[in-house]
Amino acid sequence: MNLRPLRDRIVIEPLERVKSEVLQVIMAEKDNMGVVVATGPDAAKHLKVNEFVRYGTMGKDEYLKYQEHFVDGKRYLIMSWKDVCFVQ
16 A cells, blocks of 8 residues: 655544344444554654554434545545544
């Protein structure tokens, strides 16, 4: 991957949810977990590459804003480090 985020931006590789084969559940919720793969210079003070982060919702139906970017068919999310709720 050749993405270099600027300022306070980070690049996250979202983790796909594993759906149960037994129960059929309608999943209307967007991704909310992933791994940091790149950080901008301002974000590097707060987050490190390979950290597992959660960037869930702010309110009932209001999702945090991020941009999707595809590199070689792989999906990445570009967002501010401030949009991360917590690190595990």
